[in-house]
Amino acid sequence: MSRPGLKLLNTKLTRLLGIKTPLVLPPMAGAAGGELAGQVSSAGGFGFLSAGYGATPDEFKRQLSLARAALKTPPSGYPFPVGVGYLAWQLEAPQSPVIELISVALEHDVQAVWFSFGEDLGRWIQLVRENDARRGKKTIIFVQISTVKEALVAVNEWKVDCIVAQGVESGGHGANYASPLLNLLPSILSSLPPNGPPILAAGGLANGAHLASVLTLGAAGAVLGTRFLLAYESLYSHAQRRALVAASSDLSAWDHARETLGWPAGIDGRGLRNSTVEDFEKGIDIEILKSKFREGLKNQDTDRIIVWAGTGVGQMNQIQTAKSIVEELHQDCIDHLAAVAEICS
């Protein structure tokens, strides 16, 4: 963050990661690759890339090198201020090829890992810690959770370094049993000791005023997924980005249409409602839906393919670089915090 006169935001998260803006790009499968993650970190936030959905070790290494290129860091070693996110249910599948991608990330010295959506996140956290112990290193561990009970397990049993509280408003997959963020976040904060790990807010956040509001509630930072789908560096197609600019949101039938079943019970998806959803609700034969979906992929027909989006999407109206999003949110957050401080004076 080199702009003259820009104030710093100092939270538990910025101190933990050594960053300037308490803003995290989540590891969005199919959307957050190395370039986007690297650009977000380079701009002063912190970026995760996703290990989800069929990345081979070679492709995954290519994404890691794209992150290094965006960060202009040397091809190996520290510092490498990005993280990698894993869908734990994919790790838990028999003979999961994704497990190997944990060692690949750690060998590449990523600063952090992120686990979500599984039966036993503790098992993967343990794996990372054992690897760290062998190499004499410390990888920062994030977990994404959606209830107070899950937060207590993450803090008391797994002793994680950072918690992402995902409200029901979030884009992509999320717990259909989660509370709205405005209730979830204070409930988690009041259940944990003040000297616990940073708690981040995720779900439906779109701008710097939202970042300021979750900091005011007591979060140490915010996780914005959908907003970064609109960045030029996301893996989304331009047609998907344009659909987001024009959007409103809801529901998931797409896991059936694109055959990405296997998510744990209670995990649903939120994205732009389209003809795939409507046909699914009408009970149209699933083979027809799959075939139309495959056809839609060829020409990026956003009336057929998935465009994941959180409830904040209606407040996003511009396709930008990741850097300008981070900088805009930083300044906008400071302006809002300053305005609130005036109310108290």
Ligand SMILES: Cc1cc2nc3c(=O)[nH]c(=O)nc-3n(C[C@H](O)[C@H](O)[C@H](O)COP(=O)(O)O)c2cc1C
């Ligand atoms: C396209 C997309 C893919 C996502 N993929 C993942 C994922 O692989 N792992 C994960 O933990 N969360 C994933 N999420 C959820 C994010 O971690 C985060 O909770 C969410 O984006 C926050 O809500 P927002 O999109 O309204 O900002 C995804 C979200 C989106 C929009």
